[in-house]
Amino acid sequence: xxxxxxxxxxxxxxxxxxxxxxxxxxxxxxxxxxxxxxxxxxxxxxxxxxxxxxxxxxxxxxxxxxxxxxxxxxxxxxxxxxxxxxxxxxxxxxxxxxxxxxxxxxxxxxxxxxxxxxxxxxxxxxxxxxxxxxxxxxxxxxxxxxxxxxxxxxxxxxxxxxxxxxxxxxxxxxxxxxxxxxxxxxxxxxxxxxxxxxxxxxxxxxxxxxxxxxxxxxxxxxxxxxxxxxxxxxxxxxxxxxxxxxxxxxxxxxxxxxxxxxxxxxxxxxxxxxxxxxxxxxxxxxxxxxxxxxxxxxxxxxxxxxxxxxxxxxxxxxxxxxxxxxxxxxxxxxxxxxxxxxxxxxxxxxxxxxxxxxxxxxxxxxxxxxx
Amino acid sequence: xxxxxxxxxxxxxxxxxxxxxxxxxxxxxxxxxxxxxxxxxxxxxxxxxxxxxxxxxxxxxxxxxxxxxxxxxxxxxxxxxxxxxxxxxxxxxxxxxxxxxxxxxxxxxxxxxxxxxxxxxxxxxxxxxxxxxxxxxxxxxxxxxxxxxxxxxxxxxxxxxxxxxxxxxxxxxxxxxxxxxxxxxxxxxxxxxxxxxxxxxxxxxxxxxxxxxxxxxxxxxxxxxxxxxxxxxxxxxxxxxxxxxxxxxxxxxxxxxxxxxxxxxxxxxxxxxxxxxxxxxxxxxxxxxxxxxxxxxxxxxxxxxxxxxxxxxxxxxxxxxxxxxxxxxxxxxxxxxxxxxxxxxxxxxxxxxxxxxxxxxxxxxxxxxxxxxxxxxxxxxxxxxxxxxxxxxxxxx
Numbered sequence: 001x002x003x004x005x006x007x008x009x010x011x012x013x014x015x016x017x018x019x020x021x022x023x024x025x026x027x028x029x030x031x032x033x034x035x036x037x038x039x040x041x042x043x044x045x046x047x048x049x050x051x052x053x054x055x056x057x058x059x060x061x062x063x064x065x066x067x068x069x070x071x072x073x074x075x076x077x078x079x080x081x082x083x084x085x086x087x088x089x090x091x092x093x094x095x096x097x098x099x100x101x102x103x104x105x106x107x108x109x110x111x112x113x114x115x116x117x118x119x120x121x122x123x124x125x126x127x128x129x130x131x132x133x134x135x136x137x138x139x140x141x142x143x144x145x146x147x148x149x150x151x152x153x154x155x156x157x158x159x160x161x162x163x164x165x166x167x168x169x170x171x172x173x174x175x176x177x178x179x180x181x182x183x184x185x186x187x188x189x190x191x192x193x194x195x196x197x198x199x200x201x202x203x204x205x206x207x208x209x210x211x212x213x214x215x216x217x218x219x220x221x222x223x224x225x226x227x228x229x230x231x232x233x234x235x236x237x238x239x240x241x242x243x244x245x246x247x248x249x250x251x252x253x254x255x256x257x258x259x260x261x262x263x264x265x266x267x268x269x270x271x272x273x274x275x276x277x278x279x280x281x282x283x284x285x286x287x288x289x290x291x292x293x294x295x296x297x298x299x300x301x302x303x304x305x306x307x308x309x310x311x312x313x314x315x316x317x318x319x320x321x322x323x324x325x326x327x328x329x330x331x332x333x334x335x336x337x338x339x340x341x342x343x344x345x346x347x348x349x350x351x352x353x354x355x356x357x358x359x360x361x362x363x364x365x366x367x368x369x370x371x
Numbered sequence: 372x373x374x375x376x377x378x379x380x381x382x383x384x385x386x387x388x389x390x391x392x393x394x395x396x397x398x399x400x401x402x403x404x405x406x407x408x409x410x411x412x413x414x415x416x417x418x419x420x421x422x423x424x425x426x427x428x429x430x431x432x433x434x435x436x437x438x439x440x441x442x443x444x445x446x447x448x449x450x451x452x453x454x455x456x457x458x459x460x461x462x463x464x465x466x467x468x469x470x471x472x473x474x475x476x477x478x479x480x481x482x483x484x485x486x487x488x489x490x491x492x493x494x495x496x497x498x499x500x501x502x503x504x505x506x507x508x509x510x511x512x513x514x515x516x517x518x519x520x521x522x523x524x525x526x527x528x529x530x531x532x533x534x535x536x537x538x539x540x541x542x543x544x545x546x547x548x549x550x551x552x553x554x555x556x557x558x559x560x561x562x563x564x565x566x567x568x569x570x571x572x573x574x575x576x577x578x579x580x581x582x583x584x585x586x587x588x589x590x591x592x593x594x595x596x597x598x599x600x601x602x603x604x605x606x607x608x609x610x611x612x613x614x615x616x617x618x619x620x621x622x623x624x625x626x627x628x629x630x631x632x633x634x635x636x637x638x639x640x641x642x643x644x645x646x647x648x649x650x651x652x653x654x655x656x657x658x659x660x661x662x663x664x665x666x667x668x669x670x671x672x673x674x675x676x677x678x679x680x681x682x683x684x685x686x687x688x689x690x691x692x693x694x695x696x697x698x699x700x701x702x703x704x705x706x707x708x709x710x711x712x713x714x715x716x717x718x719x720x721x722x723x724x725x726x727x728x729x730x731x732x733x734x735x736x737x738x739x740x741x742x743x744x745x746x747x748x749x750x751x752x753x754x755x756x757x758x759x760x761x762x763x764x765x766x767x768x
Contacts, residue, residue, distance in 0.1 A: 032653065032654065033653075033654030034653070034654050034670070256656075258656075258673075261653065261656070264653075265653045270651040270652075271651070271653070272651050273651075275445070275649055276649070278406040278407065278411075278445075278644075278645065278646060278647035278649055279405070279406060279638045279639055279644075279645070280404070280405030280406045280638075280667045280668060280669040280670075280682075280683070280684075281655070281667065281668050281669070282631070282633075282639070282666075282667050283663040283664060283665065283666050283667075283668060284664075284665060285664055285665045286664075287663060287664060287665075288662070289657040289661065289662075289663055290657065290658070290659055290660075290661065291657070291658060291659050292656070292657050293653075293654040293655070293656050294654055294655055294656075294657065294668070295654045295655075295670065296406065296654075296669060296670050297639070299639065304657075308654075309654075
């Protein structure tokens with residue numbers, strides 16, 4: 001896929017992710033026992049042979065930088081091209097606020113975009129939990145005469161999202177903004193696009209002139225109004241865009257279902273992530289583990305049910321965890337009971353505690369806390 | 372640039388006493404303890420001990436081992452002025468090249484490789500031992516005692532001593548005598564097959580040994596006795612930690628079972644990590660009806676049945692109603708619904724089809740043993756593999 005370059009938008013934090021994004025952006029949220037959310041977009045690109053990728057970041061990117069490293073796990077540590085981190089460098093000095101839209105984020109790194117020596121650009125968000133067959137999307141894009149191909153889902157998201165109305169000729173007629181539920185004759189966008197580089201540069205230029213920077217409301221709307229051709233590709237397996245704690249919790253729990261897991265982790269398109277050192281997980285003589293996903297390097301001496309457990313976690317004897325997400329290096333003391341708890345990295349629960357949240361409102365324990 | 376110490380790892384042995392498990396892979400490449408292969412232990416010990424140059428001598432079935440080691444990156448051995456080198460036997464102009472004919476000959480044939488690094492000392496390791504050792508500590512003793520050779524030794528029982536290479540020491544603490552498998556051992560210090568040689572001395576003895584037509588070109592049989600006879604200083608480095616030779620089915624199974632107890636060998640100790648090349652797998656999943664007791668489970672596993680006192684490598688599947696007891700399941704092994712695996716070693720990607728039985732509990736009889744299936748075997752539905760059986764790849768069961 002020599003004609004393609006990837007761009008991942010990893011600058012957004014989403015306030016509805018609450019404590020989980022206190023020190024990171026949504027793209028570096030730990031998910032499914034051993035991954036970071038951005039692994040899915042990076043792996044989708046890598047598995048399509050697209051290894052020249054720019055990651056746009058703005059602030060709180062320490063955890064993201066640490067995770068991405070040289071890009072080696074995704075084969076993106078290259079002599080030429082490869083993975084590039086893109087903090088803002090094209091903005092005026094007085095610019096302090098968040099990017100007002102995707103196009104502004106692109107304009108902030110416009111010199112990078114202009115110098116991309118490729119014909120097509122794949123735009124993705126860092127908070128998409130899906131394994132997209134981009135090789136197939138690229139094939140569809142090249143076979144059509146569309147300047148943009150939008151990847152859509154065949155599921156109905158419960159968070160704010162944009163939708164596309166497709167006409168009889170197969171091209172997008174209209175964008176519906178900020179919808180929350182299904183709507184007849186339209187498809188939800190996964191915010192993944194293949195776009196001709198010239199088209200993108202033209203859009204960025206127009207938006208800059210008008211000082212309007214939203215991708216869908218401004219750029220795409222103008223593009224369609226002027227008769228631009230935009231095709232669609234329907235991603236038919238698991239997908240979820242994560243923007244709030246509910247969605248984050250639900251995505252993790254979705255993966256306890258083997259159908260979702262198999263569609264997110266097909267053997268032919270593995271999801272790659274930063275290497276952790278290798279020891280396996282030990283289950284003690286009194287351990288119980290039902291319907292749970294557990295990473296390597298854990299010691300489980302208590303009981304787990306419907307849990308997502310990250311690497312390096314220690315669950316003490318007599319501890320009972322139900323419906324919990326315990327991130328890296330968490331420690332749960334003996335006989336402590338946790339239900340509907342999301343514990344961020346390095347959280348220690350002492351012995352004999354009982355903490356209970358609800359499915360609607362899981363309790364989020366911030367990074368490094370001692371409870 | 373001169374180095375204080377480089378390591379040479381003898382990984383060429385077939386490991387014929389592992390039978391079906393080493394049909395297609397050399398012994399150091401055999402999976403161990405869940406996420407590891409045997410060779411991860413010496414390689415990780417090197418990197419943890421600050422030895423950044425390792426020559427790996429391969430000969431038998433090197434393909435898997437070569438691709439496993441690769442650039443050495445998982446062990447941090449992908450460094451600029453050293454790193455890990457795969458050293459197969461090779462041909463040279465004008466002479467006829469040859470296979471490595473013994474442990475000493477393997478090093479002899481790589482003298483020019485070693486000279487590249489101009490080392491003061493050379494550490495000789497074997498690729499079939501499970502242990503965690505700080506070679507830097509051993510090197511310190513070697514230098515402090517101005518030894519030509521330091522041999523790492525472990526105290527064993529007098530009964531075991533009759534099966535091992537035994538060192539006796541003199542009043543000054545140096546080794547005074549070396550006996551291979553003595554009927555009446557004079558000491559209980561057994562050689563662990565880990566040596567640090569002063570390189571100049573070793574080079575001398577390797578060349579002399581190579582020119583001796585009666586020599587079997589072996590460190591234990593030839594080089595060490597020759598050095599002793601010449602009055603060189605040989606120092607014993609006493610090592611009290613966990614150390615196992617895993618050259619047989621029983622010892623391999625035993626050592627795997629040992630990993631279930633952190634008091635024997637603690638793989639969770641962050642101060643001495645054992646590294647491995649990790650496959651890309653999702654986390655392991657334990658299903659609704661599963662039970663996992665006193666066992667090691669690796670990423671990519673899916674457990675729907677009962678697992679007890681067992682060691683599971685990555686991507687192992689255990690079906691509903693299946694039961695795995697006191698067993699070692701290598702990467703990608705599958706135990707289908709209702710199958711039973713007891714006291715067994717199941718090779719990579721081997722499938723135990725539903726309701727099949729592999730292995731039996733110990734019954735105290737002479738013939739009992741761990742049942743072993745090599746890699747890529749299909750054990751047919753309802754079939755039975757008895758205790759002590761050895762199933763080779765390609766066999767129909």
